[in-house]
Amino acid sequence: MTVRAVQVIAGADVIAYHSARHGRSIARSIAAEHLRADHIEEALIYPVTTESTDHPGGYRGALDEFYESAAARLAVHLDAGRTVAVISEGDPLFYGSYQHMHKRLAHRYPTEVIPGVTSVSAAAARLGKPLAEADEVLTILPGTLPEEELTARLASTDTAVVMKLGRTFPTVRRAMERSGRLPEAHYVERATMTGERTEKLADIDAETVPYFSVSVVPSRIADLPPGTATSTETATTTETATATAGEPSGHGEVVVVGTGPAGPLWLTPESRGALAAAEDLVGYTTYLDRVPLRPGQRRHASDNKVESERAELALDLARRGRKVAVVSGGDPGIFAMATAVLEVACQAPYRAIPVRVLPGVTAANAAAARAGAPLGHDYAVISLSDRLKPWEVIAERLHAAAGADLALALYNPGSRSRTWQVGKARELLLEHRAPDTPVILARDIGGPEESVRTVHLADLDPHQVDMRTLLIVGSSQTQAARREDGTEVVWTPRRYPEG
Structure with a gap:
């Protein structure tokens, strides 16, 4: 008990405390040595605790009626000019029974709340x-x-x-x-x-x-062991690969974590926990920068063109008994790191290393939510990057998806070295889509430069598209409308017209 609590009990006329029907009160037992024989005691005994009740208002109704009655009992003493001390184990306003008295009495009588040790x-x-x-x-x-x-x-x-x-x-x-x-x-x-x-x-x-x-x-x-740095170390891929060479030891694991398209607001609780529990974080520098620095963790940053090497590094660390999180943007299974990690993990000598993949909010879903519901019906996801597959394959898939009247989410539409793909995709899609088909240009969704615009397919300008942009192309049923507040929403109806 605090010194102030002892002082208040000593100066009180009435000591009130809550208890179950057995009549024993932990709060009273704590304060017992400070109670006087001339103290008036008010035992506020709950009619129910965890059991059922036949009260017409149910459990909550029974308790509300009890709190009103208990407050009325204390008000009688207060109206008579007596000082009332309501004692509560722990802190009165931290999951404490007193708070129900406070709500009913504090606005009517001078009140002091004495904080306690929780x-x-x-x-x-x-x-x-x-x-x-x-x-x-x-x-x-x-x-x-x-x-x-x-x-x-x-x-x-x-x-x-x-x-x-x-x-x-x-x-x-x-x-x-x-x-x-x-x-x-x-x-x-x-x-x-x-x-x-x-x-x-x-x-x-x-x-x-x-x-x-x-x-x-x-x-x-x-x-953490004594002497562990409170600022996080950063290691390069080459340095760490050298440091982890050797025979396996311990029981490590690799968790591939999707961070969503931007920062913490897009992170699932499971992913947040995995990032906190990891001993090593492996990933593209931009994605690692989204993860808070934690004492004792090592960060292994690399550029975005060494996915296989990054996966092998993570698995090597796990072989040494480390808990490793491979940090991926968006969802790790959609044009991201899960494929690279699993591909390497299925090779010797990594087949016995546990690997888990945690989902994240992918860019298509984030962009669609910002625009409305353009992916509300069947849709296809296609990457326009021809770095890992030939353009002929991309063109064939665009034709097939557009011919099936699917809405399209187009990842990796352009970059400094890839400038013609968006224009070519527009030409292919116009063979299947009306010129006024809505196209959403979603850039840096969730980031500081976020922008979402809707244009007609015929008006899609490749120069307004970069690597941070995702395109959503509507189907023949997709609609766009402007609402009274001036915002434009795009949606694809779930009901498809009968043929």
């Missing part, structure tokens, strides 16, 4: 492990969340505390395991009180877990 801080202190360090993000979660939500949030954060265990423990444990955080997770029961227990979460029997327990996933930085 179970979060107490648990970390008892474990002797920092909760968060440097730029780490701490997430506090109630164990009552659905398992999928817990899993996603645990995967995406640096450190976490899950509260309100008890009967939620099996769900929390499964979420820890599914998110890959179970080996890091600790269990703390009744921190700083009689019956305190601390163990690894994986070793806990669910039948022994009370409500007043928490799970802690502490700072990763705190577990």
Whole structure:
């Protein structure tokens, strides 16, 4: 208890506390030595806790009625001029029962809230492990969340505390395991009180877990070896390949991560977690720059023309027992790094190395969302780059997709060295499409220079297209309309006219 809390209890006329129907109050037991015989005690006993109720308003209705009644009881003392101290374990406004009294009384009577030591801080202190360090993000979660939500949030954060265990423990444990955080997770029961227990979460029997327990996933930085640099090292591909030569050791893995078309807003929770857990990040420099710097991680940057070498480097690192994330833009399986990694991983000596591919938001879907719903019906995705396949193949596929009346998402339409492909594609498409077919030019989607424009196919200017542009060409059914706010939307109906 804080010094101020002791002072307030000493000066109070009434001591109020919440409890379950058994009548025992943890808050009262904590403050017991400071209570006087002449204190008026108000035990605010919940009508229900986790059990069902026949109240006409259900569980929530029963509690709302109780809070109103409890507030009215305290108001009688306040109207009589008595000072009321509502004691609450932990901090009154952190998942505390007092907050329901505060909402009903604080605007009517002079109120002072005395902050307390939360179970979060107490648990970390008892474990002797920092909760968060440097730029780490701490997430506090109630164990009552659905398992999928817990899993996603645990995967995406640096450190976490899950509260309100008890009967939620099996769900929390499964979420820890599914998110890959179970080996890091600790269990703390009744921190700083009689019956305190601390163990690894994986070793806990669910039948022994009370409500007043928490799970802690502490700072990763705190577990780094002494002397580890707090700024991230950067290694070149050549230097690292030399350093990792030799016999396999340990149990590493490669995770190919899609970062979406831009930055953190496009990153899935699973991908965010994989990037945080990796010991080595391998990727094209532009994509690596999207990933926050983390102490202890090594970054292996290269240009965008050495995909096979990059994949081999990642797999070599994994052979040495490292956890490696190959960073890819968009979705790694769509014109990106997943193919290169899997191609190398299926060769000796890499066949035994675990490889996972995590999806990302691909550029076509991001651009389509900005424009409306131009890919709302069947569509094809084609790269106009003839660096890895001949133009004759591209032209044949454009003819086939356009002839099938598919909307088209055209990746890699142009660059400084490829200037004629867009014009040629326009000519081919006009053999199958009306001149006024909507074409979306989506550039730098999600980035600082984002722009989305819609033109007619006949008016498509190749000089306005570069490597950072994605083209979406509508089908014969695609429509464009301007709304009252001046924005233009493009969509392809899901219902196709009967032949």
